[in-house]
Amino acid sequence: MVIPKRVVFVLALLPLLWISWLAFRDALGAHPVERVIHFTGQWTLNFLLITLTVTPLRQYSGWNGLLRIRRMLGLFAFFYGTLHLLSYAGIDQWFDWHAIVHDIVKHPYILAGLSGYLTMLPLALTSNAWAVSKLKTRWKKLHRLAYLVPALGVLHFTWLVKKDLTQPLIYGTLLLILLVLRLPFQSQWRATR
Amino acid sequence: MPLKQRSQSMTQRKSIPISPSELTPREVYLERRTILAQMGLGLMGALGGSVSLSAPAQAEQKLTGYRTTPFGHDEKVTSYENITTYNNFYEFGTDKEDPSNNAGTLRTRPWTITFEGAIKRPRQIGVDDLLHLFPLEERIYRMRCVEAWSMVIPWIGFPLQKLVQWAEPTARAKYVEFISLADPTEMPGIRRAVLDWPYNEGLRMDEAQHPLTLMAVGLYGEILPHQNGAPIRLVVPWKYGFKGIKSIVKIRFTEAMPISSWMKANASEYGFYSNVNPSVDHPRWSQATERRIGGGLFEARRKTLPFNGYAEEVAHLYSGMDLKKYF
Ligand code: HEM
Numbered sequence: 001m002v003i004p005k006r007v008v009f010v011l012a013l014l015p016l017l018w019i020s021w022l023a024f025r026d027a028l029g030a031h032p033v034e035r036v037i038h039f040t041g042q043w044t045l046n047f048l049l050i051t052l053t054v055t056p057l058r059q060y061s062g063w064n065g066l067l068r069i070r071r072m073l074g075l076f077a078f079f080y081g082t083l084h085l086l087s088y089a090g091i092d093q094w095f096d097w098h099a100i101v102h103d104i105v106k107h108p109y110i111l112a113g114l115s116g117y118l119t120m121l122p123l124a125l126t127s128n129a130w131a132v133s134k135l136k137t138r139w140k141k142l143h144r145l146a147y148l149v150p151a152l153g154v155l156h157f158t159w160l161v162k163k164d165l166t167q168p169l170i171y172g173t174l175l176l177i178l179l180v181l182r183l184p185f186q187s188q189w190r191a192t193r
Numbered sequence: 194m195p196l197k198q199r200s201q202s203m204t205q206r207k208s209i210p211i212s213p214s215e216l217t218p219r220e221v222y223l224e225r226r227t228i229l230a231q232m233g234l235g236l237m238g239a240l241g242g243s244v245s246l247s248a249p250a251q252a253e254q255k256l257t258g259y260r261t262t263p264f265g266h267d268e269k270v271t272s273y274e275n276i277t278t279y280n281n282f283y284e285f286g287t288d289k290e291d292p293s294n295n296a297g298t299l300r301t302r303p304w305t306i307t308f309e310g311a312i313k314r315p316r317q318i319g320v321d322d323l324l325h326l327f328p329l330e331e332r333i334y335r336m337r338c339v340e341a342w343s344m345v346i347p348w349i350g351f352p353l354q355k356l357v358q359w360a361e362p363t364a365r366a367k368y369v370e371f372i373s374l375a376d377p378t379e380m381p382g383i384r385r386a387v388l389d390w391p392y393n394e395g396l397r398m399d400e401a402q403h404p405l406t407l408m409a410v411g412l413y414g415e416i417l418p419h420q421n422g423a424p425i426r427l428v429v430p431w432k433y434g435f436k437g438i439k440s441i442v443k444i445r446f447t448e449a450m451p452i453s454s455w456m457k458a459n460a461s462e463y464g465f466y467s468n469v470n471p472s473v474d475h476p477r478w479s480q481a482t483e484r485r486i487g488g489g490l491f492e493a494r495r496k497t498l499p500f501n502g503y504a505e506e507v508a509h510l511y512s513g514m515d516l517k518k519y520f
Pocket of ligand 1: 037039045
């Protein structure tokens with residue numbers, strides 16, 4: 001069975017449609033800026049984790065059609081990450097570079113988020129057939145960074161919550177499960193590479 | 194229909210006769226609540242469910258006989274809806290909407306406050322008796338949260354100074370400690386050890402006796418909604434919001450500096466003083482600017498003022514102190 005890419009594309013845009021709808025209706029709550037930043041941040045992390053479920057899901061279910069959508073899911077993580085970064089830099093900080101640089105150097109949670117975003121950048125740029133054929137085996141190595149990005153995201157989340165760590169812990173646990181699921185396959189992978 | 198989160202200056206609200214098209218946010222809010230409640234009741238009735246009205250229903254009790262004061266009349270007051278739905282009150286959950294959703298279970302009557310420690314004689318008083326001891330006044334104060342957002346709130350209450358005098362502390366009293374209710378049956382958040390319950394806070398005696406320090410029992414002309422710390426809470430406008438302890442059941446005068454719940458949670462992030470200070474960042478985020486609630490998606494942050502703009506009145510309390518050290 002194959003999943004039509006168009007369906008995934010539309011589904012992946014639903015969060016954006018939802019938050020835009022709320023903004024349009026002036027229904028973002030008492031603190032709209034925070035709402036948008038939190039929403040886009042959460043969806044960045046959601047897509048990073050969803051992307052990481054593709055491989056184990058395929059391996060356990062034997063459903064190879066899943067692989068077709070992995071790249072798109074990863075790119076949506078980058079897309080929501082970009083919206084998240086723009087919400088922070090634009091609507092929150094008003095592109096006040098002085099304040100933003102201060103934030104990056106003084107506050108580790110911002111640095112962790114930025115590192116996560118910058119780590120995504122080469123992955124997004126090389127997510128095309130040309131780069132795959134050009135980079136060959138190095139492409140696979142490079143794209144192992146896909147494990148590091150959500151880890152930095154979880155670290156970012158852990159450092160920013162005031163006291164209640166429930167949500168970052170849930171994300172962290174999910175990430176850990178997704179990484180552990182890979183352990184046996186990693187070795188198979190290497191053997192057949 | 195979407196509701197614009199409007200707010201108007203209180204002066205305007207008081208002195209200009211209101212035409213139907215100029216409903217105050219408060220009235221708009223209540224009207225909508227009624228509509229929602231009716232819709233909800235209809236729906237629940239249709240589903241055969243039982244009907245119960247919680248927190249917001251009690252919020253309609255008006256307070257009367259308070260006098261107004263000049264405090265904050267140059268400020269744009271935050272809408273009633275925002276003040277009562279965007280709250281930090283971990284006893285009811287850690288999300289901002291949790292207190293307004295969950296605080297319906299709080300029972301605010303009967304309510305006694307116990308006074309103990311370095312005082313002539315320990316005593317208790319019911320909150321209603323307390324209300325008759327001191328004349329009530331309205332004061333519009335800025336409220337700056339440690340999370341870098343702020344509001345402007347029309348509190349009703351009386352100066353803590355008067356209550357301190359009434360309690361008759363002895364010369365040994367150097368600090369006042371306040372303790373909140375911590376009842377897991379009424380406060381679902383208590384079941385999780387997010388903080389060391391009961392919530393407690395403290396002030397130095399001179400801070401407690403400063404004329405700006407308020408015990409609030411109401412806001413927007415009515416008794417304090419549960420989610421805002423009913424039936425009685427502390428308001429210290431030049432300190433971060435978490436110092437304003439809610440639902441107080443005990444006041445203790447002490448010789449030693451009280452260690453607050455937030456200090457116990459993280460001493461390097463939350464100090465005893467917690468004065469609003471743009472030049473001392475929270476270790477994890479900046480305190481230089483803040484976002485005024487109600488400003489919408491495209492309003493800029495504003496500069497945070499030393500002592501939240503009350504420096505003229507309170508800076509002398511800390512003269513000679515290194516505020517980076519005593520944060
Ligand atoms: C891999 C990249 C990133 C991920 C996965 C991510 C994820 C998140 C998550 C999950 C939240 C919390 C949402 C909530 O509390 O509900 C968040 C908040 C936030 N993120 Fe990111 N983020 C990333 C990159 C960035 C970058 C590059 C910046 C800015 C330079 C940034 C700035 C922020 C800010 C300012 C907040 C809100 C903090 C607060 O509420 O005090 N993030 N992010």
